[in-house]
Amino acid sequence: MMKNIIEQTESFIRKYGMIEKDDVVIAGVSGGADSVCLLFILCALRNKIGFQVMACHVNHGIRGAEADADEAFVKELCRQLDVPSRFFHKNVELIARKRKQSSEEAGRAVRREAFETMCREDGGTKIATAHHRDDNAETVLLNIARGTGLKGLCGIRPVRGKWIRPLLALGREQIEDWLREQKITWCTDATNAEDIYTRNRIRHNILPALREQVNEGTVRHLEELSVQAQEVWEYLEQGTKQAWERCVSLPRTGEHKNEGQGSSTPVYGEAYGGLLIGREAFRHEMPAVQKQLLKVCLASVRGGEKDIGTVHLNALAELFDRQCGKVLDLPGGVTAGRIYEGILLGKQDGDEKGNSGKTNGAAEVKPEEVRLNIPGVTFLPDGIHKVICRFVDAADADKAKEIPQKSYTKWFDYDIIKCSLSARTRQSGDYLVVDEKGSRQKLKSWFINEKIPRENRDKMLLIADGQHIVWIPGHRMSRACQISNRTEKILEIKITEDKKNVREDQSAGSGREG
The missing domain is CATH 3.30.465.60 (Uridine Diphospho-n-acetylenolpyruvylglucosamine Reductase; domain 3)
Structure with missing residues (x-):
């Protein structure tokens, strides 16, 4: 078994060109089963491939005496394997508060910083972490659940710059079985058994349920999906680089x-x-x-x-x-x-x-512009306004006069609309149609004539058809879009808003030509 697992990892390392002769590999060693396995395998291969191994351990300052015991364990292990090592002490909880991160996020960040420090100060050329096949499956599921694109399906990549994951071809059970067979001990982090972390809930509940109730090969299939996604992603990245050359200047x-x-x-x-x-x-x-x-x-x-x-x-x-x-x-x-x-x-x-x-x-x-869903509901960025659009049967056109004279509901001749309607604040070039002849008035002039305070003009919500302002909610609508006997398609727009800012009198009436 020992020979097989080492050969399997060596083959994986060579497949992806992870480690070359004269590399200095900084291995993250927490003392857990995965990192202990990583350290033993790297030590077994260092003379054969011709690279050096160094260990990096980060004490997060969270688990007190348990964390100190893990650190002592790693020190002794490195001494036995003749591996140079460095130990970093970080107050992760304090760092998390300062950076406004979760403890998980802060922990990942300080480990990454420690690895980079060793690379910089100790001549490291590669950084090896002990992520394995099950970790990858958990990552893919987590990304899917949180919402992801193709990149998220790639999961954990075997190589990313100087960062390498030699154990990705191995499963968690395979690793622990090998360690037991070799009578190699490791430390157990009690927090890994708790379900307070999202990844632990996937590890303890979701993946086992998928294996037992859906398909026992779930982890392997997720790994295959991950590899395929990585291949497609690399192809897409190459195509994007070429498109950049053609499209971007x-x-x-x-x-x-x-x-x-x-x-x-x-x-x-x-x-x-x-x-x-x-x-x-x-x-x-x-x-x-x-x-x-x-x-x-x-x-x-x-x-x-x-x-x-x-x-x-x-x-x-x-x-x-x-x-x-x-x-x-x-x-x-x-x-x-x-x-x-x-x-x-x-x-x-x-x-x-x-x-x-x-x-x-x-x-x-x-100003930001939001295209209206027609028909449908559009939520505006301010979190206050909601725009509801629906079509009205043209046979009901006569009912336009029955619409309450309020600022938040209007009927429009949709056949007149030239572009997609949007909700926004004012832009340069905006205008209103003020009479049946199609005469235009600049929005700026309308603001002045209506004595709209200057400080309010940039805040006023507008419904626009390109530069044509079809409606100023609370004030008036464009004459061009009012429905008539020739109207074939009627659009109703209703805006919910803070009514204390609504002006009840509207110069343009209900939206029907008189």
Whole structure:
């Protein structure tokens, strides 16, 4: 058994090119079964492959005497195996409070920092952790449950830069059986038996139920899924890099930067203050590549993938089909502007939310715009307003006069709508249609004539059809969209809002031509 498990791990190491001659491998050794197995196998292979092994142990300062006993165990083990070692002491609970993280997150972070420190100070070239097949299955299930894309299905990768996982081909039971056969002892962390951590609940409840009640090969099948996902992900990444070359450029800086003419191709995945994504080139890419390219571009401007979700990528993709001048606010103070050539991404100067109102290499910052679900319900970002849209039978057009004269319900001639309706605050170029002849009035002029306080103008909710403001809830609607005897499709829009801010008198009436 010992020979087989070592040979199996060696084959896995060579398959992925994890360790080469003259490498210095920093092994994370907690004292648990997995890390003890890792250390023994690395020591068995170090002379054969020609690398050095060093051990790194982190005492989290959580379990008191038990943690100290684990540290003493690892020290003695390293002495017996003639493995140089370093021991780090961290107050993980204090660090978690300071960083506003859970103890799990803080623990992972301090271990990672300790490994990196050893690499930097002790000449390490690789960092080996003791993740195995069951850990990978737990990770895939956790990612699925929390919501994930293809990347999350990849689970734990065998190699990621200098980080390697030599035991991924082994299962937890296989590891522990081998240690018992070799009469090798290990430490048991009592917290691993508790179900207070999400991963432990998957380990103790979900995976056993899947094995016993669905398929005993669940872990192996999840591993196979993970490997397939990794292969597809690598292919997708390669395609995304090629698409970056075709679609992405740096915006031209200077007086006419809003024209967005690109100059040179930026380096894939590097940080930039602004990027231009060309519309024509982008639309020829495959959908999977399009979405991943948008994520890479957004992360490059934002400075990381944190808080970037599917909803943001979908909104960004939809922006390509919107009118020039449309602008979308995205996480991390990033603004996406629709221009003639495509989409211009820029990072707002100032704080995380971009309160300065200025961007670096992108279009001017404009208010967030939310496309309405027609028919359907749209929740607005302020958490207060909800917009409900439904179609009304044209035969009921005469009932328009019966609609209560309140600010939150209106009927519109949907046949007149040219673009997708959106809820937003004002933008440059907005206008109203003020009479039956189609005469236009700038929204700014309307604000002045109606004596709307300047400090309120940027906050007022508008329902817009492109630059055409079809409704100012609480005030008036555009004459162009009022229903008539010629109307074939009627759209009802109802807005729930804080009624203390609602003005009951409306100059445009019920929404029907008189």
